[in-house]
Amino acid sequence: MTELVLPNDTNVFGNLMGGRLMYWMDIAAALCAGKHCRTQVVTASVDNISFENPIELGNAVHIEAKLSRAFTTSMEVHLQVWGESFAGKERYKSNEAYYTFVSLDTNRKPTRVPELLPVTEDDKILFDGALRRRQLRLILGGKMKPEDAQELKALFNQVKP
Numbered sequence: 001m002t003e004l005v006l007p008n009d010t011n012v013f014g015n016l017m018g019g020r021l022m023y024w025m026d027i028a029a030a031l032c033a034g035k036h037c038r039t040q041v042v043t044a045s046v047d048n049i050s051f052e053n054p055i056e057l058g059n060a061v062h063i064e065a066k067l068s069r070a071f072t073t074s075m076e077v078h079l080q081v082w083g084e085s086f087a088g089k090e091r092y093k094s095n096e097a098y099y100t101f102v103s104l105d106t107n108r109k110p111t112r113v114p115e116l117l118p119v120t121e122d123d124k125i126l127f128d129g130a131l132r133r134r135q136l137r138l139i140l141g142g143k144m145k146p147e148d149a150q151e152l153k154a155l156f157n158q159v160k161p
């Protein structure tokens with residue numbers, strides 16, 4: 001998805017407002033998740049949006065949304081955001097994040113989503129990390145006890161002092 005940063009999208013410093021960017025990211029991620037499951041989807045969580053570089057007035061915003069893993073009724077979408085200066089003709093990374101969506105049936109109840117099979121090495125890295133990120137989200141949201149997070153335990157048990 002590509003957007004142009006206009007005056008109404010900026011803060012007092014002439015940079016894209018974070019809230020506007022998160023709105024655009026939510027749309028891109030919802031389109032990605034919805035295309036995978038072919039149902040209506042709703043945002044369940046947003047993880048760690050890290051703002052690395054501002055995007056200035058008049059620059060383009062490129063949002064790349066990619067499904068990283070499908071669970072039973074939910075999907076994790078990885079987003080990368082790039083700014084592009086028309087004047088300098090440079091493209092630079094602005095931020096990235098993970099959004100989680102739940103697939104809903106016609107009665108607005110969670111419904112199963114199709115499996116996702118990773119293809120490239122990058123896909124496999126995102127896919128493998130998704131289960132740990134999911135467990136962390138569930139713990140932070142109070143939906144999982146830390147002692148039940150087997151993937152996270154395995155990660156920490158590998159580290160030797």
